[in-house]
Amino acid sequence: MYKKSRIKYILGAILASAIFLTGCGARQTIEVSTVGEEWMEEVGLNEEKSVDELYEAALKEDVLIIYTVSTRVTKTKEAFEAAYPGLCVEVRDLRSPDLIDAVIANFESGKGECDIVICNDCSGDFKDKLIDTAMVVPYLPQDIKEKMKPGHVGQYISFLDEAEMIYYNSDSFDKVPIKNIWELTDEKYKGRIYMPSPLRSFSTYAFVGSSTLHDDDFISSYEEYFGKSYDLDKTHTPSENFWLTVSPNMVFTNSSDEVMEALNDGSADFGIMVSSKMRYREVGYSFEPIYELNPFTGCRTTNAVMVATGAKNPNCARLFIRFLLGEADGKGEGYKPFCTQGTWSARVDVPDGNDVPQNAIDLIDADQDYLIKNKEKIREFWAECLKSH
Amino acid sequence: MKRVYWSVLILLFSCLFTVGCGKTTQPTVLRVAIPYSDNVLDPSTNYYINWLEEQTGFDIEPVTVRQSSGKEYLDALFSSDSDIDIVMFGEQFELTDVELTDYVDSGYIYKNSHGEYYYPNYGRKAVGDCGQVLWINSEWLTTLGLPTPSTTSELKEVLKAFKEKDPNGNGKKDEIPLIGCRDFYSSNPCELILNSFVYNDPYHNRKCRNAEGQEVYATDLTSFKDGILYIRDLYSEGLLDPRTFEYNHKAFCEIVNSSADVVGAFTTDSISDVLYQGNPEIMAKFIHVAPLTGPKGVRYALKVERKPDIGAIISERSSHKTEAETLLDLMLTKDASLIARYGEEGVDWEYSDGVDVSIYRTASTIVTKNYIWNTSQNKHLNGIGAMNVPDKYLRGVTWNGVDSDAEYIDARAQMSCAPYLTDSSSEAEYDRNLAQYVDSVIRDFIVGDREAENPSEWIKLNKDISIRSNN
Incomplete structure (x- = not known):
């Protein structure tokens, strides 16, 4: 059991570290990571336990509470409760920024009302606010760790890959209607391009923020499309100029769900949204992805699963994470709800949900450190963009 | 004696003063x-x-x-x-x-x-302008590989599959393809379906404006009868559950929220009127369906005026x-x-x-x-x-960021209905007695207690409406 005094100690350590780091003027995470390690050691998070042992220990614990950005985990929950009678899971479904705030509030209160965190980790906020502060810690059973694709196990466990990318309305167009990203700036698409507000959606923020690292690509694609030298306002970068030119054509939404619905009901010709929404094509939603676009169609994103530091139910959390990742052989029911169109598996032994591999799509990477470092600048730019919209 | 007198007087004044203070504070x-x-x-x-x-x-x-x-x-x-x-x-x-x-x-x-x-x-x-939305079990659609219906004929195919193909996977034929209740128009799916045939506004005595701008009773139009016949078929084939005409709102909510996962589709105004909030599993199951297109291309959303x-x-x-x-x-x-x-x-x-x-x-x-x-x-x-x-x-x-937030879910549903709100709605004041009569006849047509195909039944209905509305 995680005691209040222990939390006070941890908070004290974090505070001391923060003060120390502020004084140094450099970001060092080793101290705060140590706090997370201490807690992991205290509850024996990485001690080898069989599934039966974990189940037996979990039965003595309370209801497992998951903070998640994905509603798909509710299916995993149902399968988990059926597989392990006597265990109960409560899912709290939140959008990424709110989830981070909720995890921080939970940690600071010391109530231990969160056990597992499932969050999109591409914007940098997740790393900056939860991982670097050791409010969440990674856990993965050894027999699954061996099966993970490179780059998916480290400070955090990336259990599913997705992308934030451009889609088109397949009722309006029978084939991909654009080849160059600058085509979206055409006036004929005014009010016909839907995108979640970058200030409210992590994956959109990651895409638009990371795109600013690709000014050369914006210039070359501009010149290719317009057939002239790049001649836009020099007070803004080429990437900023692209977003400033395209945003009058845009309708900003709260989430990818709205984008998907606007594509489906014919309100939108194009939508920028998270790729996992492609599963809705199975229930008749009419939109298609744009895989090839000059210079790019979107940005790679991933979803992390972590244990909340101070979790009251560490054994149940371990058992659930095993289950979520499909158990040792990857064939368990827990991973299946996530292996749908628009997603790519984090395991070498589980096929991608999407037909087209991620490396065959024109995607850029989200540079988290860059996004963290330039957060204020990027947010200010988009706040102005949205205000003038 | 004098001393006693003054003491009593002071005491009296003190009492009065205290009482006065109490009254003012x-x-x-x-x-x-x-x-x-x-x-x-x-x-x-x-x-x-x-x-x-x-x-x-x-x-x-x-x-x-x-x-x-x-x-x-x-x-x-x-x-x-x-x-x-x-x-x-x-x-x-x-x-x-x-x-x-x-x-x-x-x-x-x-x-x-x-x-x-x-x-x-x-x-x-x-707060939306549309008073009735169709919600469908998206997990069942996924399980059966079916698209979200966009027409009344697709709806029927989907409901048939819900009934026959065990989408909840429990090996029992316990699925309820479509259900509602008797308490509210918004919870009666018949009202929504009729709007794919004719503009059907039960809150204004089912009056609408024709192409010439004249107010007419929808029940007097052939398309209304077509809609009733379609719903009657759904009923007779077991696709529209008979409890729609029996259940009160509470019983209806209980069955929709049942963990047994037995309901395929229902209608309501706000999703929070039916689904229990704080239950993200159920909230995640149901997605809204934009107004359905009828066989003649009719596609209306029920327009309501929000009153306090x-x-x-x-x-x-x-x-x-x-x-x-x-x-x-x-x-x-x-x-x-x-x-x-x-x-x-x-x-x-x-x-x-x-x-x-x-x-x-x-x-x-x-x-x-x-x-x-x-x-x-x-x-x-x-x-x-x-x-x-x-x-x-x-x-x-x-938006508060919670996917299962009813206000957000409702707003998205409202936006999908907005293009189908009509200007041909009537301003006729709701007549409770007339409405009760018409509602009962509609029910009778659907469950087969009256012959919906018999023209004389429709003549009688419209004659009765005329008499009752003039009284």
């Missing part, structure tokens, strides 16, 4: 009946109540009501000696216009200085009627109503700088910081009592 105590709510922790320490006390200088004494029906409570109240000044309504504890009239006629309700017998509540319920509910009344027996009016007038101001809806300014919400997107995709007016609506909290009364939240705030609020 004791605040007026208003006894306010407030229905019990799981979402309000303790009215006596509630932030909003305290704020109202500070603003008025009154002492508000909340009296928790345990009855679930407004009528039941008022009957008991007015037959007792209870000295309640104000009764507040909200959540499931409601009072209809008809019920109110009975109490007014009996002289139990105070007519305020504005000439009104009640104080409104606007802002507690859905009865929020509070003052008892005629109250000995503090003026003070009660002051309190309730205050509750109707913008400042009070925003607390009543969103909680403490600066803590639970703040005015927006226009950067955020509202749930209706407009520039936001209010940003919620702690979204406490329909949660267990002690900042407000969760919509109980008098309230008047301007539309610009109700529609301009930001």
Whole structure:
């Protein structure tokens, strides 16, 4: 059991570290990571336990509470409760920024009302606010760790890959209607391009923020499309100029769900949204992805699963994470709800949900450190963009 | 003796002085009946109540009501000696216009200085212009590999598959493809389906405007009959559940929310009217369906005018009627109503700088910081009592980030219906007696108690409508 005094100690350590780091003027995470390690050691998070042992220990614990950005985990929950009678899971479904705030509030209160965190980790906020502060810690059973694709196990466990990318309305167009990203700036698409507000959606923020690292690509694609030298306002970068030119054509939404619905009901010709929404094509939603676009169609994103530091139910959390990742052989029911169109598996032994591999799509990477470092600048730019919209 | 006299005199003056002081400093105590709510922790320490006390200088004494029906409570109240000044309504504890009239006629309700017998509540319920949305079990669609229906013929195919192909996978034929209830038009799927054949507005006696702008009864149009025949087929094939005409709203909600996962589709106004909030599993299952296109291309959404509910009344027996009016007038101001809806300014919400997107995709007016609506909290009364939240705030609020947030789900559904709202709606005033008659005939046609194919039945129906509407 995680005691209040222990939390006070941890908070004290974090505070001391923060003060120390502020004084140094450099970001060092080793101290705060140590706090997370201490807690992991205290509850024996990485001690080898069989599934039966974990189940037996979990039965003595309370209801497992998951903070998640994905509603798909509710299916995993149902399968988990059926597989392990006597265990109960409560899912709290939140959008990424709110989830981070909720995890921080939970940690600071010391109530231990969160056990597992499932969050999109591409914007940098997740790393900056939860991982670097050791409010969440990674856990993965050894027999699954061996099966993970490179780059998916480290400070955090990336259990599913997705992308934030451009889609088109397949009722309006029978084939991909654009080849160059600058085509979206055409006036004929005014009010016909839907995108979640970058200030409210992590994956959109990651895409638009990371795109600013690709000014050369914006210039070359501009010149290719317009057939002239790049001649836009020099007070803004080429990437900023692209977003400033395209945003009058845009309708900003709260989430990818709205984008998907606007594509489906014919309100939108194009939508920028998270790729996992492609599963809705199975229930008749009419939109298609744009895989090839000059210079790019979107940005790679991933979803992390972590244990909340101070979790009251560490054994149940371990058992659930095993289950979520499909158990040792990857064939368990827990991973299946996530292996749908628009997603790519984090395991070498589980096929991608999407037909087209991620490396065959024109995607850029989200540079988290860059996004963290330039957060204020990027947010200010988009706040102005949205205000003038 | 003289000394005794002076002592008595001083004592008397002291008494008088003390009594006088008491009269001028004791605040007026208003006894306010407030229905019990799981979402309000303790009215006596509630932030909003305290704020109202500070603003008025009154002492508000909340009296928790345990009855679930407004009528039941008022009957008991007015037959007792209870000295309640104000009764507040909200959540499931409601009072209809008809019920109110009975109490007014009996002289139990105070007519305020504005000439009104009640104080409104606007802002507690859905705010969209469409009054009925179809919700479908998306997990069943996925399991069966079916698309979301967009036409009435596709709907029938989907409902058939729901009935026959065991989408809940329990090996039993326990699926209910489509269900509703008898209590509300919004929960009766027949009303929604008819709008794929003709503009069907039960709130205005099913009157609509024809191409020439004249008001006609939809029941007098062939397309209405076509719609009834389509629904009758759904019924006879077991796709529309017979309990639609039997269940009350409570029983209907219970079966839709059942963990047995037996319902394929239903209709409602706000999703929160049916699905239990705080249950993300069920909320995630159902997705809205845009209005269906009928066989002749008709596709309407039911347009409704949002009217306030009865929020509070003052008892005629109250000995503090003026003070009660002051309190309730205050509750109707913008400042009070925003607390009543969103909680403490600066803590639970703040005015927006226009950067955020509202749930209706407009520039936001209010940003919620702690979204406490329909949660267990002690900042407000969760919509109980008098309230008047301007539309610009109700529609301009930001999303709280929870996928299963009913307001956000409703807003998205409303936006999908908006293109199909019609200008051909009637302004005819709802006639309860006429409506009850027409509703019963429609039911009879659907369940086969009357022959829907028999032209004389339709002639009789329309003749009866004409007679009843002229009386």
